[in-house]
Amino acid sequence: MSVSSVVVVTGASSGIGRVAAEIFAARGCRVFGTARDLRKAPALPGVEFVEMDVREEDSVRAGIESIIARALRIDVLVNNAGMMMIGAVEETATTEAAALFDTNVLGMLRTTRAVLPYMREQRRGRIVNVSSVFGVLPAPYMGMYAATKHAVEGLSESLDHEVRQFGIRATLVQPAFTRTNLDANAPRANSPIADYDRERNLVERSVADSVGSAPGPQSVANTIVEAALGPWRMRCTPPGQASILTKLRRFMPAGPVDASLRKKLGLT
Template sequence: MERKVVLITGGSSGIGKSIGEYLTSKGFIVYGTTRNLSKHPNFNAFHLLALDVKDPKTIATAVAQVVANEGRLDVLVNNAGVGITGPIEETPYEEIQGAFDTNVHGPIYMIKAVLPQMRKQRAGLIINITSIAGYMGLPYRGIYSASKGALELITEALRMETKDFGVQITNLAPGDFATNIAAGRYHAPISESSAYKKPYENTLKQINDHVDTAQDPIAVAKMVLRIIHTKKARIHYKVGQPMQKFSLFLKKILPDIMYEKLLLNHYKL
């Protein structure tokens, strides 16, 4: 059986690295990407390519290299993403734009780059790593929620547009997992004079505490493998702690105002 070729954005650390290592152990040919190869001189878990999801030229170069090396590209895992927190009123617009560039525009660039090859093959799978946060507007994470929610909806549209090409596209929404995302997340400064100081400060601490006690990202990697082995991928997959997934069920069945009160109580706002 021919080994499948997988390309993972944001593959040098966190969830992306975990997915890459796990798939490599299962016999896949894995290429991961990173914005700066020089920061990973001893990386040998799998192939690592230079790629910035905000730069279409680097995307085209990396995709072409994979196809030249392997003759095909079977799976794209759109994993690269950035976190962002803060009161929307006080979050600098350039940071909002940057989050959307990475979390929404980046995956679109990647999809546009791989679809011609997958159409040519009449086969391919694209897994967009979104977030459980993308199913609800969370206080002080509204920009992050919106960017991940946008990718969820883009996936729904793309599935219908590409259904005749043998290409499958799906979303995988993780909850909180133990990665270094908190270290790389943009935090709007907590200003002493801010009208949001106390609630934002408390919410930020709660967010970071959740990440510190979160699950091992291997659970996401195992779900990716399950999706790859699924003959017909569903539109949405979720992986995370039971209460995080249960919150999505509550959002479906509760009146909006009641669900909002649950969130306010959860964040003690």
């Protein structure tokens, strides 16, 4: 795909999305970054910010229409906006689960549906959906987050089958823990159950340690840019822990993988 591509990155006000937008701009792309609140999106050279809330149909439609009005086309959509949550499945209210799915899955659906008519008309495009290693390797006390990322994995593969007839491809990027506010400030389920306290606390400490020692967003952002502009692959995994974990899940028996995960989290 040409380096002069018109690129839309959702959730570009901070973290992985912001760094990816910056790299796209450095590669010569015309970049539009979306943010729920433009007042919280500091200016970034080469990036035009558009206010968009992926949870709101009208907001997504208006945001994409404003980009088309300015750039006349969209070549790449990066669905990066998302949220995380920690809590046992039993502790998670249906309203909390619905909010997580509304952002991580339905938000991706809204932006994809808004962009596809233009990509179909121009007979080309690339849709990059940011998943997670938890989309293939679920962890305890992150069940609902893992469920959203499993949904993203399935949606993306089905989407790719459907749109390749129009010269459009969908692809997945699967990061592990990254040192960003998304991981560091992940909310907890609002109704904790005491029986889960011991294990949940162990997992929370493990997550905090993993985030604290994790690399910053640069590697994941680089992987996103290559997934968008380089040769198509269904799954693109940043080097390091994410690559190791996805290979373990694919090639090792389930028992040793399960035991290794529990040991890493301090669970017996």
